Amino acid sequence: MIIFTCKDIFEDMMTCIYDAWAEANAIGHSSVRLMTEPAGDMELFCEYRHVDPDPQKVQKVIRTIHKKLNWEAYQLVYKSAMSFASNKLDAIYRFLILGFAAGPRVLQMLQAPQVITVFELSRKVTNEAHLFREFLRFERMDQNVLMARISPKCNILTILGPQFSDRMPSENWMIIDDTRNLAAVHPADEEYYLTPLGQADLEQLNAHRETTDPYVALWKSFFRTIGIQERKNYQCQRTMMPLWYRKHMTEFLP
């Protein structure tokens, strides 16, 4: 068994798939496995191979997915790759094996365990991205910048970025992913870009935490007022908006 490992970055994962496939052509798909680093508990009788990104191989894999399958399949693969699940890379690999054999109809083959696994992964990512689209909160900082902080499980910044670019094209805003120290930055009237945050950046941002945005108090009082006392139903509220998502929401901060 050869286990191919790579960093949890989309380009690295695509290269990893390419290299594993090349190897599998010689020794068979059942003799290779893929995983993202950290590899966790190492297994005996396995050879671990680290893969570094190669832009050409990335292009080849993406092109093949588009050619043999379609755009929807690519979306499925991309979203699954954004998941936090540890088995995602292998799941994508198994899906592609079946997909390249069956063609675009693979998307409808929900009976196949390979397909339903990536389907579940991408559904989790889409759902989480949707909830953060609803529940993330911006706060006005100095220099007219709107800043939001989230701590999502999946890597959803590339899904949120285009949505908020469309929503607020002429505003300066940034969304910070606390779990990955990654930020989507959008200068007014320009395209957004992703950037990793270093320790210095984080300290600088934390120093500016105690701004007093006048609309925070207004929103809190609106939020308190709009609920009907006679219909109070916290259980329903928690079903629709789980406590886990409330970490950075203005109305639940003290």
Added chain:
Amino acid sequence: MNTANQLTLQDKLTVLADAAKYDVACTSSGVDRRGQKGSLGNSCAAGICHSFASDGRCISLLKVLQSNECIYDCKYCPNRASNDKVRATFTPEELCTLTIEFYKRNYIEGLFLSSGVCKNPTYTMELMYRTLLLLRTSYHFNGYVHVKAIPGASRELLLQTGYLADRMSVNMELPTRESLKALAPNKSFSGILKPMEQIQSGITGYRLQIGKDPRMERSFSNRYLSNTIFQSGPAPRLETAAPPSVSLPAGVQPVHHTGNKPAPFVPAGQSTQMIIGATPENDFQLLTATQHLYQQYDLKRVFFSAYVPLNEDSCLPSLDTAPPLLREHRLYQADWLLRYYGFHAEDLLSIEKPNFNILLDPKCDWALRHLEFFPMEINRASYEDLLKIPGIGMKSASRIVQSRRQGMLDFEHLKRMGIVLKRAKYFITCKGRMMYRIPIQEDFLTRQLTGEDARANWEIEHPQTYRQLSLFDDMNLTASPTVEDAAKSISGQF
């Protein structure tokens, strides 16, 4: 109204949000619109909820009144003229700033603007129109706007407002003429239907102008169903559907449109709401009225609002009446069956059986009365038939239909696809087998289904009380806890 001048923005927001909270329609759905450089906002047809209030209802829009001053004296309303309350009015600028700033912080999806009748309907409508005009033109707001049409306002104002809003609604308040007369002496049934007709003809006019079907789009599932309420309804009246020509009152500027494209007129359609539980109508009357509104006025949604007693009056239920939350829930379930599942009001209820079953949801109830259709074979039933199975919705049905082309489905596959078998397992077979050995008998199935749903129903009816832990199945006992019991359960005496 001198007090109004001394109120801060915070006070005004509290007063006017408090006055607006009983309006139900807080949806931002029905229209897809891309953002534009230089303006703020877009719109998503599925609708986006930004928060959920303590009562579990979604907060999608900034739901406020323009003013809670009101010359009318509707018995059920907290803002009626005879109530002694703090009165406040937003200026258009205040409302615009609030909307824009809230929107930028991702608190809301847009504005829901309603109002008490301040001075007279036309004056009120003009104030609301000015707010929207300012919001759209000076503040460049491109997000969602839902505005209430005030019955009795001039036709021109109503139509001009329609060019600025995404959705408009006129509140029916009560489903019958008699009830309306008893509880809202200043309103009349025909007065409410008139603006509804005007908005409808505006919408049809606009839709024909851009080459669309005159009737609003409905859920995609309706295309595959043979006999929905939207197909069997009377045809829309085309002769009245002309793009409205307008003459405005002095001092009101009309909306200016650029380009050759016709300006969208209420693209997300219109809606209405009815209060339930304040008057003696039964569920059958309510549901028939709802179906009629969908067919005749092509409404996009009808909302129901469980009556919360706020005022003391001889015509109204007493102040300690609990809001009929389970009944409201059943009506919404039935409303979905009408709009998405191809059911008719007459399928679900009849004159002999005018109210919904408290213990079972309307679809289960229907299925138990039509056991001749069941069990259904998942691998062979048509899309239309799949939708009739309790527990299977549009998404599940389309996933089944798609995937079974690639191979036979079994219960394990259904589970992994995300199809909930809690209710469905009593009504389906996979490859000719049921999940368990279940007799298809009405008594047995009713017992099973009510047992499973009892807890959920109890929680809808008593959202604020707690149940003591019990080893026994006492969910089917009918004695409901009193207000004292609720108090005791909190203080720990119970």
